[in-house]
Amino acid sequence: MNNFSTPSVPKTTSAPETGCPVSPFTFHTSPFAGPSSASGATVRAVNDEFHGDLLEISLGPHHPSTHGVFRMNASLDGEIVTKLKPVFGYLHRNHEKLGETNSYLANVPYTDRLDYLASLTNNWAYVHAVEKLAGITPTERCEYLRVILGELGRIINHVCLVGFLLNDLGTSFTPLLYSLRERERMLDLLEELTGARMMYNFFRFGGLRTDVPADWLARLKHYLEGLFARYMDEQDALLTGNEILLARTQGTGILKPGLAISAGITGPGLRASGVDYDIRKVDKYSIYDRFDFRVPLGEHGDTYDRYMMRMLEMRESVKIILQAMRDLPDGPVNDPKAKSRGLRPKAGEAYGRIECPKGELGFYLISDGTPNPYRYRVRPPSFINLTVLEDMCVGGTLADAIITLGSIDIVLGEVDR
Amino acid sequence: METLEQIRDRIAAKFGAGTVTLITNPGPSAQHSLLLVAHAARDIARFLHDDPALRLDYCSNATGVDWPDKEIVETVKTTQPDPAGGPDKVVETKIKRVQPGCLEAVYHLYSIALKSAAPVIIRMRTANRTDDVTLPSLTPVWRSCEFQEREIYDLYGIVFTGHPDLRRILMWDEFKDHPMRKDYTGPDDYEWEPTPHGEVLERAKAHYPTPPASTSPKGEM
Structure with a gap:
């Protein structure tokens, strides 16, 4: 098996059947699930004070x-969330309609603006879908460089998530500052390579915009093995066993x-x-079948497990990057025959998906x-991971709803599009 | 994993021959799809979800596509005898016909239990684009359709029957039109335009209230 579970840390609170922390007070389930009186008011337990x-x-x-x-319309019973409806669309700019008015190449920079914390994987997903639609095969060197950049994007995203999650907990700023x-x-490195800190616009159909110089790769390797490894150990020591976090x-x-499977999480x-579902392992897109990496799996599906997933995935991503650097072949990064500008794919449709840091990012093109x-x-x-936000938050306290939302890891540029 | 033809045959055997059609995709991706008849679609979806050989428990992507009415011009060649007695003439006549448009909902299904790498694509079509735009909601089968069907309703105007909470999701509740339709034109009276000018002013004039018939004396406010 390629999988392993999170290290077993003793639970400080036991999780009862309701899936909620033990409360000294009588516990309510959702008013929608429980009985309600004719007047519509929730029936309360007798000993509820x-x-x-x-x-x-x-x-x-x-x-x-x-x-x-992003807005959450919540109903609170004391401190307990009884209903929670996410409301969004404030950042909606009809990205999909814009996409229909642009040429295929002109859409690449637009995809940067979807999930602006991990733009590299957005580029990759779109380019992957167009390659399926037009039947383009990327060059060998390009595949390796894409894996390196994609995994670097995953690390950048997870670093942010861990920092902001701790910020949501109220650990004012220290872990976030380390993460940022x-x-x-890493953004400095990418800026040097692509010219932009966040909106990279670096992937092309069948290749990349430019080749990646060897000394840049050497510096990335030096960084990942040095400072970043130290950061990971530091963050683990500071947070993973931290009593307050637990x-x-x-x-x-x-x-x-x-529920997670049904809701498309x-x-x-x-x-x-x-x-156990990682598209890198299931679809084996690009060249992910050539690398030796493991897919961390949680046990309980709680916020702590989601936090641990990110910490463990970052280490796996570093492993993948180092393997890809080791095996990186020489050769052209762009196929000179592949056409980017003025691409006219044959009539047809394609759905291409990749494992982006937040889940499955797919593009459906006709x-x-x-x-x-x-x-x-x-x-x-x-967007789709928000479907069950209410199910995860109802029954918990409001403070837990905040960190649950934080652990889902949303970026509103992508939710609202 | 079964091929799409096998799946189609099994659906046709179980639900009737007219309920499913295979739509081939001419592009290099070769992702073909199954067109389901709307009235049987939810039963078929549940069958796809529960069938032990398929177990399509994960609906990855649900989206809408707009196909407006399309005018197709066909040239028909007919031969007519020449009244003067010469050789027959070939006359080309152009026949215009309108292919009625529809709204389409497309679902990409995968199996997490069986770890399928290729999607099974199902699609449903509405009867037209104006007054008969209902389709059965597949949210009871796959919860992940909940927000996505709301989005289709919002942007394309397909009404999903049986959806637990069909509201607009990205546009605001008071918004009237469905902006992803191909024939959508933006409103010309933007509320947020504080000082309409130029083209915007010209277009906005149509929305100004008509001035009252009785004219007040000059100089009076």
Whole structure:
């Protein structure tokens, strides 16, 4: 088996059947699941000392804990969330309609703006779909460089996530600052390579925009083996066994595997629930079958497992990058015969998907033989991972809802498109 | 994994021959799809979800496609005898016909249990694009369709029957049109245009209230 579970850390709170932390007070399940009186008010347990009406609050859209312009309409019973409806669309600019008016090549920089924390994998997913649509095969060297860049994008995303998750917990800023420091170092490297800190626009159909110089790769390797390895150990020592982190994240925001599969949750959120599904292993797209890496799996599907998934995946990504650097062949990075500009794929359609840091990022393209796609659809992982946000938060406290949202890892540029 | 033809044959055997059609994809990706008849679609979807050989438990992507009415011009060649007695003439007549448009919902299904790498694509089509735009919702089968079908409803205007919470999701609730349709034109009276000018002003004039008939004396506010 390629999989392994998270290291067993003693639970500080036991997770009862309801999937919620033990509360000293009588515990309510969702009012939608339980019985309700004729007047519509929730029937309360007899020994509940906190009688009162439900408090409806609107969290966001401008609130730092919601990671962007995202709103949660929550009903609270005391501190317990009884209902939670996500509201979004504030950042909607009809990306898909824009995609239909652009040529295939002109869409590449637009995809950077979807998940702006991991733009490299967005480029890759789109380019992958177009290659399927037009029947282009990338060159060998390009495949290796794509893997290196894609995994570097995954590391950058996970570094951010871990930092911001801890910020949501209220550990004011220290872990986030460490994370952003490392992210900045990686962004400096990428800026040197691509000319941009976040909007790279680096992938082309059948290749990359430019070749990657050897000394850049050497410096990336030096960094990953030196400073970044130290950061990972430091972060593990600081956080992974931290009592406060354990107390706050274990047993909260539980997502059962059955629901996770049905709701189309992908990426670390799915694997934290113990479902072994990584598109790098399943589809074996690009050249992922040539690398030796493991897919971490969680056990409980709680926030702590989702946090651990990211920590473990970062180490696996470093392993993949180092293997790809070792095996990197010489040769052209771009196929001189492949056509980027003025690409007119034959009429047809294609759905291409890759494992981006947040889950499955897919592009569904329909071509009618013209230079613009007839239909350009993004399958955004952040958007679909929000489907069961309510199921994960109901029954927990409001503070847990914040970190549950943080651990799902959304970027509003991708949710709203 | 069964081929799509085998799946089609099994569906046709179970639900009737007219319920499913194979749509071939001419492109290099060769991702063919199954067109389902709307009234049987949810039963077929449940069959695809539960069948032990398929176990398509994961609906990855659900999306809409707009196919507007298409005018097709066909040239028909007919031979007509020449009244003067010469050789027959070949006359080309152009026949215009309108292929009625529809809205389409496309679902990409995978199996997590069996780790399938190739999608099984199913699609459903509405009767037309104007008044008969209902399709059965597949959210009861795959929960991941919940937000995506809301998005299709929002941007394409397909009404999914049986959806638990069919509301707009990306546009605001008061928004009227469906912006991803091919014939959508943007509104010309943008509320957010604080000082309409130039072209915007010209287009916005149509929306100004008509001035009252009785004219007030000059100089009075």
